[in-house]
Amino acid sequence: MPDRKLNIGKVMRTDxxxxxxxxxxxxxxxxxxxxxxxxxxVADGDRPVGIFTERDxxxxxxxxxMDIDTTPVKQVMTPDLVTITPDRSVNAAYRxxxxxxxxxxxxxNGDNRIMGIISVKxxxxxxxxxxxxxxxxxxxxxxxxxxxxxxxxxxxxxEMVFAGNFxxxxxxxxxxxxxxxxxxxxxKQAASLGGDYFGVTRIDPDHxxxxxxxxxxxxxxxxxxxxxxxxxxxxxxxxxxxxxxxxTEMNKIISNLMPPGFFVAGCYGxxxxxTLHLRYTHFGLPKPGVWRRSSxxxxxxxxxxxxxxxxxxxVYPEKDTFLNPGDKLLxxxxxxxxxxxxxxxxxxxxxxxxxFKKLAAxxxxxxxxxxxxxxxxxxxxxxxxxxxxxxxxEINKNGLR
Numbered sequence: 001m002p003d004r005k006l007n008i009g010k011v012m013r014t015d016x017x018x019x020x021x022x023x024x025x026x027x028x029x030x031x032x033x034x035x036x037x038x039x040x041x042v043a044d045g046d047r048p049v050g051i052f053t054e055r056d057x058x059x060x061x062x063x064x065x066m067d068i069d070t071t072p073v074k075q076v077m078t079p080d081l082v083t084i085t086p087d088r089s090v091n092a093a094y095r096x097x098x099x100x101x102x103x104x105x106x107x108x109n110g111d112n113r114i115m116g117i118i119s120v121k122x123x124x125x126x127x128x129x130x131x132x133x134x135x136x137x138x139x140x141x142x143x144x145x146x147x148x149x150x151x152x153x154x155x156x157x158x159e160m161v162f163a164g165n166f167x168x169x170x171x172x173x174x175x176x177x178x179x180x181x182x183x184x185x186x187x188k189q190a191a192s193l194g195g196d197y198f199g200v201t202r203i204d205p206d207h208x209x210x211x212x213x214x215x216x217x218x219x220x221x222x223x224x225x226x227x228x229x230x231x232x233x234x235x236x237x238x239x240x241x242x243x244x245x246x247x248t249e250m251n252k253i254i255s256n257l258m259p260p261g262f263f264v265a266g267c268y269g270x271x272x273x274x275t276l277h278l279r280y281t282h283f284g285l286p287k288p289g290v291w292r293r294s295s296x297x298x299x300x301x302x303x304x305x306x307x308x309x310x311x312x313x314x315v316y317p318e319k320d321t322f323l324n325p326g327d328k329l330l331x332x333x334x335x336x337x338x339x340x341x342x343x344x345x346x347x348x349x350x351x352x353x354x355x356f357k358k359l360a361a362x363x364x365x366x367x368x369x370x371x372x373x374x375x376x377x378x379x380x381x382x383x384x385x386x387x388x389x390x391x392x393x394e395i396n397k398n399g400l401r
Contacts, residue, residue, distance in 0.1 A: 008093050009086030011126060012107045012116030018043040021050070021074035025061060028052055028073045038119070039104040042077045046113045048106055050077035055102075058220055083108045086115050094123045101260075124256050148235055175200035178208065178273065182394045184368045188335075189387050195222025196333045196389040197230055201237055206273055209237045212391050213266030214285060214333040216307075221259060222387075228257065229264060243268045243281045244318035247308070255312035264308040267301065267331050276323040276395065281316045283307050286334050287349050291360040293326030293397060298357050326397035328360050328367075335388035336371070339379035347378050368392050 018041045019028055032040055042050040052073050060076045061068060083106045084093050097105055097120050107116040175183040183200050195215030203209050213229055215222040232250050240246040247268055254264065265284030271277070282288065284307035289300040305316045323329065337352045355374045359367040368390050375388065 006090050006126070007086065008084055008088050008090065008107055008118060009115070011090065011122065012086065012118045013122070014116045016041055016106075016114055016117045018114070019052075019073060020044070021077075022072045025052075025066070025068040025071045025073050025076055029057065029068065039117075041106060041114065041117065042073055043114060048081055048083070048108065048112070048114055050074065050079040051081060051104060051106065052077040053102075053104060081106055083112075085109065090123060090126050093118060094120075094127060097123065120257070124253065128252075176202045176208075178202075180273065180276075180396045182396070183392070184394070185389070185391045186368050186372045187387075187389045188372065188384055195226050196335065196387040197226040198331070198389050198391045199230070199233070200391070200393070201234075203237055203241065203270065207241060208271045208273055209233075210269045210271060210329070210331070210391070210393060211266065212268075212285060212288070212331040212333065212389060213264050213308075214335075214387070214389070215264050216262050221262065225254075225258070225262060225264065228254070241270055242318065243270050243279055244304070244316045247281050247283065247305075247316040248314070251308045251314055251316065252312060254308050255310075258309035263310050265334070266308070269329075271323070271393075277320065278323055278329070279318050279320045281305065281318050283316060285331065286337055287353065288329075288331040289353075290321065290323065291328040291330065291357060292324070293328075294324065296357075296361055298330075298353055298360075323395050325395055327395045329393040329395075330356060331391045333387065333389045335384060335386035336375055336390060338386055339375055339384065341378055342380035347375060351378075 017031065017035060017037060019031070021042055021044065023042075028040055032038070039051055039053040041048050042052060050073075056076050056078055060066070061071070066076065082096060082100050082102070084096060086107050086109070093105055097103065103120040105118050106114065107118060109115055175185070185198060187196060187198065189196075196213070197215075198212040199209075200211075201209045211233060213226070215225045215229070229250070232253060233246075236246050236249060240249070258264075263284075267280060267282045267285050267288045269278050269280030280301060281304045282301050283305045284303065287300040289298050291298050299321075301321075302319065304319060305314055332352075337347050337349050339347050341347070352371070352375070356367070356371055359370050364370060371390055372388070376384070379385070
């Protein structure tokens with residue numbers, strides 16, 4: 001475990017990947033994928049002249065449609081390097097990276113010769129370990145989860161290069177089957193990449209995790225955040241059965257990585273498959289809820305906290321309810337209710353939920369598809385103006401099993 005006086009020289013990575021300024025960009029990208037890194041230093045000998053990162057790939061190469069086979073990396077790298085010496089503290093490095101809004105910091109000696117490199121992910125892990133010691137001596141189990149999360153971050157960098165293909169796999173994956181309930185869903189993107197994500201997972205034989213999140217906006221940045229959410233969730237869900245604890249932990253990590261102006265709304269619940277006891281925390285989605293077969297009424301799940309990424313220290317409490325045979329749990333993102341008609345009027349929660357209640361009462365097995373068609377027909381635009389996700393969990397009306 002590190003302490004406050006820990007300096008960069010003790011935690012930096014010394015195996016710095018370097019290329020020359022004239023290296024073709026395609027060769028640089030190939031090397032980054034092979035080594036699973038998100039940045040590579042451009043150097044003249046052992047002196048740095050720039051750095052090439054995934055942001056350079058997205059903002060310069062992809063946007064300008066440059067030929068990566070003929071373009072040398074010096075034309076697309078970031079030349080204005082901010083560096084740090086190995087004797088500086090971890091906190092000093094973190095302040096530099098936060099102020100400059102970048103994720104990699106090159107470590108050099110007094111002669112501006114390359115000594116090592118450190119990433120924001122490295123610093124997040126170290127700072128969290130420091131806080132764990134000072135606040136409440138986190139258990140060994142939590143520390144192991146942190147280590148596994150940091151390992152997954154390196155893998156995320158490779159996946160971000162192939163974001164489009166990876167997200168396609170996300171939205172086309174089928175949920176597990178359950179004896180006592182049926183899962184149906186639909187996902188539509190407003191652009192080639194979207195910021196919504198939903199998933200149903202079998203945590204253990206007795207519990208299912210149900211998650212829907214909506215990253216503010218849509219496009220590349222939102223898609224990247226959605227991928228990070230999925231990876232954190234996959235790592236934490238099998239170890240943490242309490243939704244509030246899981247989402248609180250996720251918010252702590254996401255807040256350190258969230259770009260300015262972005263946040264994540266959502267709802268996460270853990271359903272006991274034997275008792276149908278649902279524990280959940282709801283952080284900003286529009287009125288997810290349960291249609292009760294016994295009363296033919298829709299009960300909205302009240303929100304528990306602000307969206308992720310706004311308050312790093314926010315604690316997400318849990319609420320709970322019981323589902324009964326024939327009940328239907330509906331979770332959806334704001335793209336369902338924020339479509340506008342030809343007069344510029346929003347569809348709104350009331351119209352959307354009224355349509356859902358009609359379909360639920362009639363036991364229409366095509367409820368999700370019918371809801372999507374209702375939204376699409378209401379919209380005056382040729383294409384959706386926001387990403388849209390609908391997830392419906394229907395409890396077997398014949399009983400628990």
